[in-house]
Amino acid sequence: MDNYRALQEFLGRFMPLSGEDFAILKKKSSVVHIRKKDIITDAGDTELYLYFVVKGLIREYFYKGSQQVTTDLISEGTITGSVTSFFTGAPSHFCLQAMEPCSLVAIHKGALEDLYRSNRSWEKFGRIITTHFLLQQEKQILNSTILSPRERFLHFLTAYNHLVQRVPQKYLASFLQIKPETFSRMKHLLRKNHKKQSVS
Amino acid sequence: MKNGFNHISAEMAQSALRYFQGFMPEFTVTDLQSLLQYCQIRKFPRKAKLVEEGEVDDYLNLVLSGLVRKYVRSNTKEQTLQLATEGHLVHSELSFLTRQPSLAILETLEPTLLLSLRFDKMEEALEHFPQGERMGRLMLTAMYIKKDERRYARASKTVRELFMDYVAHHPHMLQRVPQKYLASYLNIKPETFSRLKHLGRKPQKINGSSKNLT
Numbered sequence: 395m396d397n398y399r400a401l402q403e404f405l406g407r408f409m410p411l412s413g414e415d416f417a418i419l420k421k422k423s424s425v426v427h428i429r430k431k432d433i434i435t436d437a438g439d440t441e442l443y444l445y446f447v448v449k450g451l452i453r454e455y456f457y458k459g460s461q462q463v464t465t466d467l468i469s470e471g472t473i474t475g476s477v478t479s480f481f482t483g484a485p486s487h488f489c490l491q492a493m494e495p496c497s498l499v500a501i502h503k504g505a506l507e508d509l510y511r512s513n514r515s516w517e518k519f520g521r522i523i524t525t526h527f528l529l530q531q532e533k534q535i536l537n538s539t540i541l542s543p544r545e546r547f548l549h550f551l552t553a554y555n556h557l558v559q560r561v562p563q564k565y566l567a568s569f570l571q572i573k574p575e576t577f578s579r580m581k582h583l584l585r586k587n588h589k590k591q592s593v594s
Numbered sequence: 595m596k597n598g599f600n601h602i603s604a605e606m607a608q609s610a611l612r613y614f615q616g617f618m619p620e621f622t623v624t625d626l627q628s629l630l631q632y633c634q635i636r637k638f639p640r641k642a643k644l645v646e647e648g649e650v651d652d653y654l655n656l657v658l659s660g661l662v663r664k665y666v667r668s669n670t671k672e673q674t675l676q677l678a679t680e681g682h683l684v685h686s687e688l689s690f691l692t693r694q695p696s697l698a699i700l701e702t703l704e705p706t707l708l709l710s711l712r713f714d715k716m717e718e719a720l721e722h723f724p725q726g727e728r729m730g731r732l733m734l735t736a737m738y739i740k741k742d743e744r745r746y747a748r749a750s751k752t753v754r755e756l757f758m759d760y761v762a763h764h765p766h767m768l769q770r771v772p773q774k775y776l777a778s779y780l781n782i783k784p785e786t787f788s789r790l791k792h793l794g795r796k797p798q799k800i801n802g803s804s805k806n807l808t
Contacts, residue, residue, distance in 0.1 A: 481739055514727060518727045528691075536666060540666055
């Protein structure tokens, strides 16, 4: 039941959610456990689920020829899935892969539609949550536009500090659109600067 | 400023209706008339700033006629984020929705007519319309999808492909928008943009058009 508690807390941040309402949501969703390295959604699949990450780490990437380009890293306490595919029904551009064993609360597209149609406050809830993700997306766009590669790197280290240990460096570099050598160098420079500060 | 159906042309009312029906097919002319009570028609000349950097964006806008450029400044450079023409929504989302000072600047490139919804009126409209929440959610989702698709295109396509795709889908934009803004929007260097544009213009040798003869 811990799995659902994390979801309830997350949703509660957006709008008051009664125990009754949450029970309805619980009935329409399910907990799934994913093994490390499993592909949750493959490129070309039609995404049928949205997932709340209770535990674990997911990497979003696509294939540029034979190369993987990492586009997102998703950890505990947020919603994921191949969102565009989920809403449009078009094949997913992206792959979603578990980097660690994951526990997810999954809701099927049909069940979510039922929820929205059933009650106006679910629609409102949906609107508020969609707003949240739109704003997050816009912030990311603005950051990647305004910040220099170095600033992006520093911002990442602050905002995603908890991921730095969990994710192999090559994926972090890909995600930041920095060459792996540059990533190493920046990380090394950062450590050097910190050392200087702590000595004085 | 007066609101209402009478102040926009029948054609514009039709396009606005079609725009909303794109999200909800059941949206009627009567629904549009009700919604218009909450909206304002705003008119701007060329090179007018709708939103300055640091201002809070109070309006969600649907372009009825004209062209709006959304951009951010980073150091001395400008990056164009959106070029909104007729039938497109434009606003500084982050500012509008969070009520914080805008990082983006909105400016008209042509004389422009907007159907605008002020933030406080939007909240009223959401309360009033039974389907308001749904419409809002669907519009927000569409915005999200558009940006997600753009993210993918920019990461996966070559500069040439991005250029060709854009020109194929928006042929008239090459005439309407200064090259530097298009290049910025597509994240292509101005010199590369010129070169690609020139390549596209090479004369066809198929017909015997006298234009091709020196």
